[in-house]
Amino acid sequence: MTDKKVTIIAIIIGVIIGMGLVYKIKVVDTLSQLQVVAEKIKTNTSLAATRVEDCRSLPMGEAPCGGPSFYHVYSTVGSNVELLEELASEYQRLEKRLNYEEGAGGICVITPEPTLVIVDGNCAALDPRSPHMRGL
Helix, strand or coil: CCHHHHHHHHHHHHHHHHHHHHHHHHHHHHHHHHHHHHHHHHHCCCCECCCHHHEEEEEECCCCCCCCCEEEEEECCCCCHHHHHHHHHHHHHHHHHHHHHHCCCCCCCCCCCCCEEEECCEEEECCCCCCCCCCC
């Protein structure tokens, strides 16, 4: 094999390895951003309520086939609803990007919106598939 061919092969291998590192850096960056948004959601969420009418759930994330990954339960009494909606939108955008970056696939199951109840003075999801803060 000539020196020129060896050099070309080395360059191709270097490019392939570099692309893998860039991919990993993108995924780590997106995961980091998701964690920051999740922490902001937790910080700005109140569950305290005396009436179930004060309880709400926000669709969160983006399942690989579309629709929310889960629902986030909160109380309108002590939560900044407008901020939570903005953060939920940002979380959805980031999870959609992560799905793209990872080439995620799924079984395309629709995540049902949970039935909300009051438990010990706090809003909660009755459906065990959508517990409060799942995924955050």
